[in-house]
Amino acid sequence: MLAKYETNETQGQVVQTQDVLLQRAVQRIYNNSPFYRTKLDKAGISPGEIRTVEDLDSVPLTDKEELRLEYPLGLMAVPEEDVVRIHSSSGTTGKPIIVPYTKRDVQIWAEMMARSLELAGVKGRDRVQVTPGYGLWTAGTGFQAGVEHLGAMAIPTGPGNTEKQLEMMTDLGTTVLIGTSSYGLLLAEEIKKHNLNDELRLKIGIFGSERWGDKMRRRIEDILGIETFDIYGLTEIYGPGIAIDCAVHKGLHYWSDHLLFEIVDLDTGRQLPPGVEGELVITTLTKEGMPLLRYRTHDITRIHLEACSCGCPYPRIDRILGRTDDMFKVKGVNIYPGQIDHVLSLTKEIGSEYQIILTRVEGKDSLLIKVEGLAGAEDGRLALKCQRNIKTRIGILANVEVVLYGSLPRSEKKSKRVFDLRDQGL
Numbered sequence: 001m002l003a004k005y006e007t008n009e010t011q012g013q014v015v016q017t018q019d020v021l022l023q024r025a026v027q028r029i030y031n032n033s034p035f036y037r038t039k040l041d042k043a044g045i046s047p048g049e050i051r052t053v054e055d056l057d058s059v060p061l062t063d064k065e066e067l068r069l070e071y072p073l074g075l076m077a078v079p080e081e082d083v084v085r086i087h088s089s090s091g092t093t094g095k096p097i098i099v100p101y102t103k104r105d106v107q108i109w110a111e112m113m114a115r116s117l118e119l120a121g122v123k124g125r126d127r128v129q130v131t132p133g134y135g136l137w138t139a140g141t142g143f144q145a146g147v148e149h150l151g152a153m154a155i156p157t158g159p160g161n162t163e164k165q166l167e168m169m170t171d172l173g174t175t176v177l178i179g180t181s182s183y184g185l186l187l188a189e190e191i192k193k194h195n196l197n198d199e200l201r202l203k204i205g206i207f208g209s210e211r212w213g214d215k216m217r218r219r220i221e222d223i224l225g226i227e228t229f230d231i232y233g234l235t236e237i238y239g240p241g242i243a244i245d246c247a248v249h250k251g252l253h254y255w256s257d258h259l260l261f262e263i264v265d266l267d268t269g270r271q272l273p274p275g276v277e278g279e280l281v282i283t284t285l286t287k288e289g290m291p292l293l294r295y296r297t298h299d300i301t302r303i304h305l306e307a308c309s310c311g312c313p314y315p316r317i318d319r320i321l322g323r324t325d326d327m328f329k330v331k332g333v334n335i336y337p338g339q340i341d342h343v344l345s346l347t348k349e350i351g352s353e354y355q356i357i358l359t360r361v362e363g364k365d366s367l368l369i370k371v372e373g374l375a376g377a378e379d380g381r382l383a384l385k386c387q388r389n390i391k392t393r394i395g396i397l398a399n400v401e402v403v404l405y406g407s408l409p410r411s412e413k414k415s416k417r418v419f420d421l422r423d424q425g426l
């Protein structure tokens, strides 16, 4: 059972009860979204039946694949004249997902982002360097809108060109750095290498879009002498800025007046109570352009409803603990173990067992794949062949090591094949 958010007085003042928002949202989504009207009709659910968060448990989940099938604008739930912008997911494993936004969607997103920045301590006098990408990608534009909404100064460098980044950072006296954690680390290492620390005025780092452990966090904070904040979001639900950690750093507050978070059991898909780990599922409460009901994020976390000592009345989730699927990201490319598996299967001279080992060398991702050579095959040539196949099919450069047949561990249960060591031994 999910408790409601009006359990303490402060929360009640700021956060409306989600049940009322939910009822309105479900009715509106049913009326306006042909996709959801069909989906709910098929499930035999009339929108009036969904009165509480608990009632949502009977509503079927929505997965990314369903959105892909509606490419490009099948999920649009407003007349086209109301759409002011689209963004798109990266689409590395098929067609991207196109997300239409209305004027109000764009405003609400900017408000949520501004709240996020404020919670991280960003103020009107701050100078905020925005290093995520602009364009179809949501991050750059989303951060910039939030910075402007807050009234701080955006320095929209976008990604890459480290030298230019450092020049802007020192010349303009950037106080807040926004980016992916790996780019944050790369910049930190560069700053250390060039001994630029004394010329910097950085105070705050806001990083997101990938999982980053405490070890990496400490490393960035120590080198730059800043406090860092973990920001969360996904393209299908606005983009970044739907949750962020506060100065207490015990979970990320999320904006429950616009978004309803549920945690579901990985196997059964049933709702789980607060405090229990499972998959995060999100329902948009106020989104117009592309509203979503029970969207599966595939991110593993927990919900916390108890008050946070920072005083922010919004509920929290834990930092993302992992992904339901074993997807990993190398040099910005999303990779599934299944893809590696498939490519390796093209090479007859190796066994079926393999290990994927991810490390970070000097701030850059490194991918090592261990495979077993069958008798008679020449290791060097074999490694090169696998490497070439991976480069051609997946588009990334991997180191391949051929080990003795039978030397990789076997397990009767599912073997652990992916070892992400990027947060350790930096």
Ligand code: ZN
Binding pocket: 246, 247, 248, 253, 308, 309, 310, 311, 312
């Ligand atoms: Zn807090």
